[in-house]
Amino acid sequence: MPDSPYEWPAELWERLRAAAEDEPESVTAAIVRDLVPDGGTVLDVGAGTGRASLPLAREGYRLTVVERDPGMIAGLRRQTARWGVDVAVIEGSWPEAAVEAGRHDVAMCANVVYDVADVGPFLAALNAAARRAVVVEMTPHHPWQSLAPYYRALHQLERPGGPTAGDLAAIIEEELGVAPTRREWSGPGSLRFSSFDELVEYQRRRLVLPRERTAELERLLQADIVRDGEWFLLGPAERTLVTLSWEASP
Numbered sequence: 001m002p003d004s005p006y007e008w009p010a011e012l013w014e015r016l017r018a019a020a021e022d023e024p025e026s027v028t029a030a031i032v033r034d035l036v037p038d039g040g041t042v043l044d045v046g047a048g049t050g051r052a053s054l055p056l057a058r059e060g061y062r063l064t065v066v067e068r069d070p071g072m073i074a075g076l077r078r079q080t081a082r083w084g085v086d087v088a089v090i091e092g093s094w095p096e097a098a099v100e101a102g103r104h105d106v107a108m109c110a111n112v113v114y115d116v117a118d119v120g121p122f123l124a125a126l127n128a129a130a131r132r133a134v135v136v137e138m139t140p141h142h143p144w145q146s147l148a149p150y151y152r153a154l155h156q157l158e159r160p161g162g163p164t165a166g167d168l169a170a171i172i173e174e175e176l177g178v179a180p181t182r183r184e185w186s187g188p189g190s191l192r193f194s195s196f197d198e199l200v201e202y203q204r205r206r207l208v209l210p211r212e213r214t215a216e217l218e219r220l221l222q223a224d225i226v227r228d229g230e231w232f233l234l235g236p237a238e239r240t241l242v243t244l245s246w247e248a249s250p
């Protein structure tokens with residue numbers, strides 16, 4: 001699709017990962033560490049450039065990642081080389097890559113589930129890949145929900161209110177017969193853009209707006225841009241996150 005709204009520019013996720021180095025440990029990483037035995041193994045599905053799980057590999061946990069985007073994998077490999085950590089990388093899609101990935105003490109997955117069309121088999125495969133527990137991080141609502149006012153202004157259309165983390169918890173209970181534990185927390189997560197133009201171009205794609213209407217979008221976004229040092233952000237730097245975790249069922 002030309003100008004697809006679904007592409008993930010790996011550079012933006014590398015910036016987020018780098019920013020996380022200066023922040024306190026994420027709640028998700030702390031939950032995973034509590035669940036993994038000493039010398040245990042962690043599987044990160046949809047690892048991107050490794051923001052959520054690479055710090056655990058740096059501490060010595062054995063980490064396997066599954067990622068389907070070659071740009072993200074390249075970013076992740078650059079970071080493992082910089083830190084001198086050994087990570088097993090499986091280039092492929094979940095759940096198709098589950099056989100190659102094998103079983104691990106904890107299976108984790110951060111900021112991926114809203115991208116998954118058929119979430120039941122995706123969750124079942126995560127559950128089957130975990131000996132002890134599964135940990136899933138996401139935003140409370142679909143991340144594009146914050147774009148609803150712009151979508152309305154530009155297209156005169158309402159975006160759907162869901163899906164939400166609550167919907168996912170209900171699906172986990174229905175599919176796997178287990179009620180996940182829910183932790184809500186606040187952490188960094190706003191994408192950081194190096195210029196106003198880069199931010200506008202990214203949001204133009206997300207908002208499925210033809211290039212010739214860029215000036216209209218610039219006028220709409222202008223008032224909501226936040227500067228954070230050298231970066232341009234849309235909205236606050238902190239965002240609410242939800243981490244669901246459950247004991248893996250046999």
Ligand SMILES: C[S@@+](CC[C@H](N)C(=O)[O-])C[C@H]1O[C@@H](n2cnc3c(N)ncnc32)[C@H](O)[C@@H]1O
Binds near residue numbers: 066
């Ligand atoms: C928003 S990024 C999150 C990256 C990382 N987990 C984080 O929290 O920083 C979502 C990532 O999941 C990957 N992804 C989405 N669906 C996937 C699937 N079915 N199998 C493997 N990777 C997937 C995308 O390529 C992308 O790199």
